[in-house]
Amino acid sequence: MTSSVLRFPRPLRPGDRIGVTSPSAGASGDAATRIDFSVEWLRGRGYDVVVGECMDGSGLTSAPAEQRAAELTRMLADPSIACVVPPWGGETAIDLVDLVDWDVLAAAEPTWLVGFSDLATVLVPITTRLGWATLHGDNLADTPYAVPDGLAHWLDLAGAEAPxxxxxxxxxxxxxxxxxxxxxxxxxxxxxxxxxxxxxxxxxxxxxxxxxxxxxxxxxxxxxxxxxxxxxxxxxxxxxxxxxxxxxxxxxxxxxxxxxxxxxxxxxxxxxxxxxxxxxxxxxxxxxxxxxxxxxxxxxxxxxxxxxxxxxxxxxxxxxxxxxxxxxxxxxxxxxxxxxxxxx
Incomplete structure (x- = not known):
């Protein structure tokens, strides 16, 4: 199953809903404090942020693979969610790629999926199997960092209507x-x-x-x-x-x-x-x-x-x-x- 018919999510705007879930590692301790700050940073810029259940940082992954795959599928297929971003990467997102409901996603409108590191394990099949554009950029924990001259923030790239x-x-x-x-x-x-x-x-x-x-x-x-x-x-x-x-x-x-x-x-x-x-x-x-x-x-x-x-x-x-x-x-x-x- 591959799709070379490219589909781009609509431009992301303040007021849009961003879903936070971890297909790989969750957050605890000081890391959870950082994620809470990053969520509020997005809210302060006008985004409606919803945090899923798969966020536990006590183990290697945030939840069992079936649960992580189901939550990711639900968020990506939810028409009220314009973008999904993980707290950060991890180690074993590969355990959920065959558990994602690809048929449900194929019938949905494309949603932005943003992140890097272990999330690339999910970004690549979302693009090659569904034809959805995906964004290799900051994870949630990195999102509040100021962007240096020459580069663009991922929010601006996801919201772009011009090159x-x-x-x-x-x-x-x-x-x-x-x-x-x-x-x-x-x-x-x-x-x-x-x-x-x-x-x-x-x-x-x-x-x-x-x-x-x-x-x-x-x-x-x-x-x-x-x-x-x-x-x-x-x-x-x-x-x-x-x-x-x-x-x-x-x-x-x-x-x-x-x-x-x-x-x-x-x-x-x-x-x-x-x-x-x-x-x-x-x-x-x-x-x-x-x-x-x-x-x-x-x-x-x-x-x-x-x-x-x-x-x-x-x-x-x-x-x-x-x-x-x-x-x-x-x-x-x-x-x-x-x-x-x-x-x-």
Missing amino acids: VVQRDSGLVAGWVRFEDDPHATRWAQVGEGRWEVLGGEGADADRVDVSGRLIGGCIETIANLAGTPYGDVRAWAEGLDEPTIVYVEACDEHAVNICRYLHGLRLAGWFDRAAAVLVGRTTAPDHPQMTQREAVVDALGRLDLPIVWDLEIGHVPPHLPLVNGALARVVVDGDTHEITQTLG
């Missing part, structure tokens, strides 16, 4: 620990970084100007979908009128495992129709005999595709939100480092 242009922010940031300040709204700056084009040959080896439909997520989670009915990106891409732009980012696996996962995605056809690959900034460890950069080049260098390295699209904040299914143009040329997304 959205984002540019290299130059910022490498870090989270403020919940126990230090659960009400933080400013990233902790830890350094500077710039997008870079890897490899290539010829006079234009350091330049990129490509367009395609976005799809991707956290390497450690989406790699487990490859070769299953919930991650058939090859079939989805074959039904599109445009090529794809695949984006990936590593959480915390060392470089050799990341290399394996990327080869697995390559062998499963994830890059067969790609015009480029975007790679997120990472602090995941190197292997004694392979760096994270070398892992990417080893697995993807043979594709003869431009690879744009060190984007703000993952586990190193700030976050550059991307819409799976959006038509994107990526330009890296001298001082121009930008991505434009058109929702539709």
